[in-house]
Amino acid sequence: MQDIADRLGVSRSTVSLVLSGKAVGKVSSAVQKEVLRVAGELNYHVNDLARSLRTGESRIISVIVTDISNDFFGRLTFHIQEEAKKAGYLVLTINSNENIDEFDRMVGMLMSKKVDGIIAVPPPEGGRSITEIKEHGIPVVTVDRECPVLDVDYVGVDNYEASRQAVENLVAAGLRNIGVVTLDLDIPPLNERIRAYKDVLTEAGAADKIRERRIRFLHEDSEIESMIKEFEDCDAVYFTSQRIFTRAMSCASHTGVSLRKDMCLLCFDDISPYRSLDFDIRYVEQPIQEMARKAFSLLLMRIRGEKNLAGRYLFQARYIG
Amino acid sequence: MQDIADRLGVSRSTVSLVLSGKAVGKVSSAVQKEVLRVAGELNYHVNDLARSLRTGESRIISVIVTDISNDFFGRLTFHIQEEAKKAGYLVLTINSNENIDEFDRMVGMLMSKKVDGIIAVPPPEGGRSITEIKEHGIPVVTVDRECPVLDVDYVGVDNYEASRQAVENLVAAGLRNIGVVTLDLDIPPLNERIRAYKDVLTEAGAADKIRERRIRFLHEDSEIESMIKEFEDCDAVYFTSQRIFTRAMSCASHTGVSLRKDMCLLCFDDISPYRSLDFDIRYVEQPIQEMARKAFSLLLMRIRGEKNLAGRYLFQARYIG
DNA sequence: GTGAAAGCGCTAACAG
DNA sequence: CTGTTAGCGCTTTCAC
Secondary structure (H helix, E strand, C coil), X not given: CHHHHHHHCCCHHXXXXXHCCCCCCCCCHHHHHHHHHHHHHCCCCXXXXXXXXXXXXXXXXXXXXXXXXXXXXXXXXXXXXXXXXXXXCEEEEEECCCCHHHHHHHHHHHHHHCCCEEEECCCCCCHHHHHHHHHCCCCEEEECCCCCCCCCEEEEECHHHHHHHHHHHXXXXXXXXXXXXXXXXXXXXXXXXXXHHHHHHHHCCCHHHCEEEEECCCCHHHHHHHHHHHCCCCCEEEECCHHHHHHHHHHHHHHCCCCCCCCEXXXXXXXXXXXXXXXXXXXXXXCHHHHHHXXXXXXXXXXXXXXXXXXXXXXXXXXXX | CHHHHHHHCCCHHHHHHHHCCCCCCCCCHHHHHHHHHHHHHCCCCCCHHXXXXXXXXCCEEEEEECCCCCHXXXXXXXXXXXXXXXXXXXXXEEECCCCHHHHHHHHHHHHHHCCCEEEECCCCCCHHHHHHHHHCCCCEEEECCCCCXXXXXXXXXXXXXXXXXXXXXXXXXXXXXXXXXXXXXXXXXXXXXXXXXXXXXXXXXXXXXXXXXXXXXXXXXXXXXXXXXXXXXXXXXXXXXXXXXXXXXXXXXXXXXXXXXXXXXEEECCCHHHHHCCCXXXXXXXXXXXXXXXXXXXXXXXXXXXXXXXXXXEECCXXXX
8 A cells, every 4th residue: 555655656655545446535536546556557456454453344254054955044144245246245154063162162263354244044052152152242133943942033934824724735635644844953943844844734634644754863874765665655754944855856766665546745945846746736835035135235224333122024935726 | 373383382384284185204293193182172174275376276166157046056166066065165156147247247357366267157358367267377167168269178968869859759759839938138059959859850850840939148038938928839849948837837827828748848958847747848958967067077187287188078967848 | 381462465544 | 745653463572
């Protein structure tokens, strides 16, 4: 910076002013042009570390999800990134792998990095870390999974309602023998989806048909095979997330066991590409982009100092049958 | 930091030493314990901005892909992140959306942020930016797409060979009337895959059966429908990437048009979950995790000062029939 | 083994 | 409109 100041015979502060866009009505536009020109020639880039150290804002946020390679989280992250891009923020993405220790460790690193805000999908027991973030005065908004008790912004869908609607549709279509497959994770969305399933079946007088199968995260393949066998006589199978659905399909293809082709397959999350299958495919679609938008705009408000009470923003998921 | 120094009646440098792990044989272990204890109590986190400004390393790398919500890039990014995590690096992920202007702009921001290195999937024409990164002395490795001419590390698969093997298998199975569908992007992997397809068909004396359909990126839906109609009489359809395959399936489900169920569907990238379909599904699987590992370890070597000539690391993709 | 002091590159008063 | 100056929080000689 000194360099470019010297070449023009002006002071560093003048250069700083124009380079940080705060030169309006302070630096003659002739000088501004010159500064920009020389900066371009020298292929100069401001040092954001120094700038951030000084100003206290890094213009970096972080998105912590379970696993970025998961379709739902990948899309969510993508849309958050696009919003961030518009607002001039870069985003550090992090995978917690549903692991509270990794989550905590990464949160620690983020505190050190002085990110301006965090959008997180908290893993089971993630509440403590979320609180820690807040205590450090860093804005945080949770997505997909709500941390009860905590006073923290939350964006998600009404899992119970959407799940209920979907299962009701199957029941209305005469299906009763519906099995449910879920990941063995104690997280609100999954719990709600299953609760709705049980409620609907119970209300339909088919409580005895309730069959739930929990697949351990990261142990999917070995357990899915037995699930498929167990659900052989079902009319329909309800997968509570895309991840479990995809793994089931993939696993089925590898092991040779397979679901009956006349089954109805219901999934929470968009699986429309699979509709070319013989199966009767139904699914629930979450408005991912809107959720991403809302989450980012909330975070931005907080970053800009909004102090009012945390909100709870519930979107409607759509059943496609 | 002063705070914790004061409480213990030592100087800031002593605290710095132990907090940055450089206290061995310099600070009494009693003092070290105390420092750590107080730091914990105060819930203190070093300010990495200041540290980085001083040391010149940010411990942040960046991964620039086309679109993180794309399955292939999502997995690639995920595995790079896991490697980075082990090495103590955080990663800024960026979507170029195949757009050279966005790519250039984001590269500019990264230069300012002083990231320690960049792993990039360059969009068409991305060569110039890659050169710019190198000129700034920032280590960079390219993945998936090779920038010819440039002296820059590259990690990818042998697209021609894998594609060739796959198409040869179809031909050996008696299929001749094979259509190819690809994204309308001028990038080496796609070009190579198609070149192999044409070569194989030509060598089999079926040059007249070559049928190529290019779908414009972001205009998929409208163009896929007509592709499906055009390829109605094919024995097989070869999709050059998972993205185009998934979009085709999804689009088919929305519009009602559909590929004949007795067709053979070949895809470059893993589509094993679709094998439960009636279609005869074949695919080519890239060793994503190994590629991610290689890319990161290469980058790390460069960050650590390795100056030797850029390498070209080709992995073998596996045909699954 | 410990402390004092300089400085990384930038911004923001404030004075001119 | 432009320049001088102090200092963001840390690391790192170098002297004690």
